[in-house]
Amino acid sequence: MKTPEGSAENPKRSSGSSPICILSALICRSEMIVDMRRWRAKHWLGLAFVSFLATAYAFFTGAAAAGLDIGEKCAMAGELFSVRPGSVQYRELQQAYPMHAWCNASYDLVPAWVNPALATFAILTLAAVSCSIISAVKRPMTTST
Numbered sequence: 001m002k003t004p005e006g007s008a009e010n011p012k013r014s015s016g017s018s019p020i021c022i023l024s025a026l027i028c029r030s031e032m033i034v035d036m037r038r039w040r041a042k043h044w045l046g047l048a049f050v051s052f053l054a055t056a057y058a059f060f061t062g063a064a065a066a067g068l069d070i071g072e073k074c075a076m077a078g079e080l081f082s083v084r085p086g087s088v089q090y091r092e093l094q095q096a097y098p099m100h101a102w103c104n105a106s107y108d109l110v111p112a113w114v115n116p117a118l119a120t121f122a123i124l125t126l127a128a129v130s131c132s133i134i135s136a137v138k139r140p141m142t143t144s145t
Contacts, residue, residue: 044132048125055121059099062114066101074103 067073074081082104097118101109 039131039135041132041136044128044135048128048132051121051125051128055118055125058114058117058121062099062101062110062118065099065109065111065114070101070103070109073101073109074107077103077107077109079103079107 065073071081080103098115099110099118103109
């Protein structure tokens with residue numbers, strides 16, 4: 001019987017979601033949520049930049065999961081690489097989203113948190129950029145004389 005991936009008995013694959021949790025905790029501090037209506041364009045752009053960095057981190061983590069030789073990575077994980085050309089798993093190896101690096105029909109090298117993080121942070125980036133534009137249009141910059 002196989003043990004669950006990332007468990008104490010099977011340390012070959014960990015969740016790796018701690019950077020995402022830390023970033024989410026920093027973004028969701030209570031004083032930031034209360035004052036979001038007063039944010040200026042620079043605050044929204046800062047949030048968009050941090051969210052973009054989190055998206056890039058998740059993307060590169062997923063892209064690097066298979067490495068250059070997926071067969072070798074599967075062997076290192078203790079799984080047999082048996083993806084045939086034309087199969088669903090083979091087509092999913094070639095797409096950007098959702099990211100997958102299948103060793104066989106039941107084992108994926110890409111961590112489970114990558115695809116939800118990609119979607120969440122990409123949407124957050126777009127929303128923050130939109131809010132920045134709206135904030136800049138509603139409150140034009142004032143010059144002091």
